[in-house]
Amino acid sequence: MAKAKTWTLTDVKRNRYVEELFLGHDELGIPDCTIAKRRLSGGLADGIDLVSINNGELSFSVLPTRGMGIWKGSFRGVPLGWKSPINGPVHPNLVNLQERGGLGWLYGFDELMCRCGLDSMGAPGKDVVLDNNGNKSEVDLTLHGKIANLPASKVEIEADPETKAVTVTGEVEESAMFCPGLKLKTRISTTPLSNRLKIEDEIINLKGVPSEMEILYHCNFGEPFLGEGSRLLAPVKEMAPRDGHAAKGVQTYDVYQGPTPGYTEQVFFYTLHADPLSGKTISALKNKAGDRAIAVRYSPEQLPHFTQWKNTIPINDGYVTGLEPGTAYPNPKQTERERGRVKMIPAGGSLKYELDIEVYTGEAEVKKLEGEIRAISGGRLSKIHSQPNPKF
């Protein structure tokens, strides 16, 4: 059995760093696949490391410098992702999370997929933490936490001749003395000609004491998957609008508008049915013509709380929808803690999360996906709340 080949791109502990690298399928030993690593220069991107993976059909880029998020992608020439009103990717050096009343995270936000967390995520809000003296101290938590603005300390490429998988691995620490100490270990992989990229995360509590944790996978899709008449596909178990404003749109929660000046975001909170055999669920965005869909597949046991973010504002302002599986909803952390949705990890312990992003093109493929999602529901009912519900 052949062993996987590995290439180290970054290893701060061992003082290793590769500025530029290209691996063709010969070097990888994997047909159809290539990997390119560059360091960007100039503008807001100056100093960002970018790793681009291409499997012959699907290509996507990983940002080690932004917490191993996934920046852009394309499938058979069709762009995934969306058009953020920033000229990214944006180096964390230039993001001040405390800006604009704790919304500074937005100044770096343009990814196809970024993680929110790990100590906290969701809307900004006050929280009480213990300081170095063990005293309660009030702090301002900023939007969506720190992890998307932390550079990875270790990045490697793996090519496994057995499984044909090419993988980018990364480690990111969100840690400091007297502060939470959480480490993300991620494996982001694909296989030749696949329509899928797989994210496998482990979140480790580095501390000698138990630690809180929140994570949300902020998966963001724009044109051409999103457009007027696009639909959310999901095996809905229960849903409630986030607030009174979203409640106004509850009748059409699964249908999207085109770019709409003056539109204000509507957010819906869900639980989804899981397939009894695989334990997995799927939520997807399908275009109006029914010939394009993009899906996220994961286990509701790991990520029980699903958030749909409808943000059909004008194209230049950021026309996008977020399909966001998480350990909690993106309410302020205090709210999530009260509702029992903040995870605890024991000292030295860890939690694992998996998420696939899949692309479907052609009516036949899209219909097959729809069938699969229907089968997950298996005739089970959806409970739709017309008003915000304290359970969510």
Next chain:
Amino acid sequence: MAKAKTWTLTDVKRNRYVEELFLGHDELGIPDCTIAKRRLSGGLADGIDLVSINNGELSFSVLPTRGMGIWKGSFRGVPLGWKSPINGPVHPNLVNLQERGGLGWLYGFDELMCRCGLDSMGAPGKDVVLDNNGNKSEVDLTLHGKIANLPASKVEIEADPETKAVTVTGEVEESAMFCPGLKLKTRISTTPLSNRLKIEDEIINLKGVPSEMEILYHCNFGEPFLGEGSRLLAPVKEMAPRDGHAAKGVQTYDVYQGPTPGYTEQVFFYTLHADPLSGKTISALKNKAGDRAIAVRYSPEQLPHFTQWKNTIPINDGYVTGLEPGTAYPNPKQTERERGRVKMIPAGGSLKYELDIEVYTGEAEVKKLEGEIRAISGGRLSKIHSQPNPKF
């Protein structure tokens, strides 16, 4: 007709970046002119891009990394600019605008000319903005806004054999989702052996909704133009001191002291007369001997509000005066909004601003400038308020 030659230094979208470049007059095709581009390393300047233009008489450097500000200059060997108490230029990575009660901007401030704006400028203060939910949210605006601490996403050199102009062009975006979206497009140019550099700015509202905008050109001059007995020359239409402290100096508003320990800045707000034909005005700083002057020339229709900042503190603390044409006065944005001085740009619309900085040496040249400024007034009266006036 020969076409202008262009060289791209930075283009984040196309992943182009030139670390170092020297263009002599042969390459530019423009006599007497050279352009050099470097990337600085070490200290607070680490990673800063610097573009130096020399026309044979006048030389100046542009900072793409600091919002296309103008760092230093010299004319026939005489330094323009001033001596800031920092060892700059300072990379925005190391500037926290929220520091010291919203005065963090000062930790990067050492330019000959930097722009204040674009969403806001002036003194720090509370403001109310709409958040992602369309709800009113109170934020702390920081001193002089963001634009001087944002790197350009696109930078080019142009050499036009027709006009003999050498130009540095730049684009800087102050933009994020749910935040203002303003783009600065600037052209900074000079011609062989000229005593003048020309700034041509266009500010574009990238958003699908109308947007507020403020800009102020913070032009800063020290020795040898500033000294004991130096004078402000300007076709004053109306003037009022900013506050009670400035009011004490209203009798000598146009005369400068030498470096003075214990001096506290005095600020005066003006409107200036414009030349009826050209629509332009001039404000200038003349030394005591009358053989050196530095002037800013612009249209009061574009920039109706002129601020004079007298800051004759000791040399090492930052002996300087600011001649500052703007769309508003540098009061907190809320004040300027109440007084009707915050601009609105329609969705996709833009506004244009032009500003020349000119250097005069020798008594004859300086006298000619004085005559030109007198001619702009054309005998029209100046109204000097001895106390702060609510109109300003």
Next chain:
Amino acid sequence: MAKAKTWTLTDVKRNRYVEELFLGHDELGIPDCTIAKRRLSGGLADGIDLVSINNGELSFSVLPTRGMGIWKGSFRGVPLGWKSPINGPVHPNLVNLQERGGLGWLYGFDELMCRCGLDSMGAPGKDVVLDNNGNKSEVDLTLHGKIANLPASKVEIEADPETKAVTVTGEVEESAMFCPGLKLKTRISTTPLSNRLKIEDEIINLKGVPSEMEILYHCNFGEPFLGEGSRLLAPVKEMAPRDGHAAKGVQTYDVYQGPTPGYTEQVFFYTLHADPLSGKTISALKNKAGDRAIAVRYSPEQLPHFTQWKNTIPINDGYVTGLEPGTAYPNPKQTERERGRVKMIPAGGSLKYELDIEVYTGEAEVKKLEGEIRAISGGRLSKIHSQPNPKF
């Protein structure tokens, strides 16, 4: 008499910067000594300059990018320093001092020795400063001030064939208009096969007006010097616990626990006796076996206030003790000002501080050190307060 050789690593004013350099003993002209300079890439360390000095027995690394702190060291293969829960060194670009209620400094803290100061140090707290208008303005001072997160503007290597000293010199400015203007000039040196590194600092008030100043040398030691049964050795003149929590540990102030889950830091404030002849004092950490000790030697006239930080939390959380001579105690600056412990430096004036860090191995050497510390006390009494004392 041979002149010292010098090599410039960084000089922002003269636009000089050396990315990588190795100097062997031949080049230095000093036996047994080598110096290596590198620039780190990747992770939180991206862009950090590191200067490593080795004298044949003792090696240590200096961080010009982090205010000329001392990152790590080792003596005869035994590591000095400690294990911080961050993957450092951390570039100041990625440290937001205002984070987590003013405790953001912790996100960069992993040095063997870092300076706290220079305008302020100690716990976060409100303070009142004068703004540009000479008006009182309330600001939030952040933990331990700015100096450890400011890059040096000038760095040189010196090798002196006369004294056999190899020295890294650095200059760091903590300065901006309308803000304090303090410059640190440091010389960090050692000699062949010595067990000692010497820090010689000068702090200059760059301003034209008198200026406040605080400095504390945060010297941090972990395993194998720190362990269960390790002891503080110091010629104690007077001591008081910082707070009620520390008071509980006053009986065992000089003895350390092993890594202890749930431990909360205990801090003790001291004055120390000085040797009447040399004017110096020593505080040291000795391991239980009595065969290893690490000491700081300095003049209590320069640094009258000594703080002991006991932080015997689990290894992964940051098992460490701080021996911290300072011009004041690390209380909020307002407290220190009230108690008369904030220094004033006249306009253009300066203050000097010296500190040696020394390593002792083997019972004989350690006993000799103990004897030297006993001799400093010379039978003079120690006054131990069992409760916090308003004097400290």
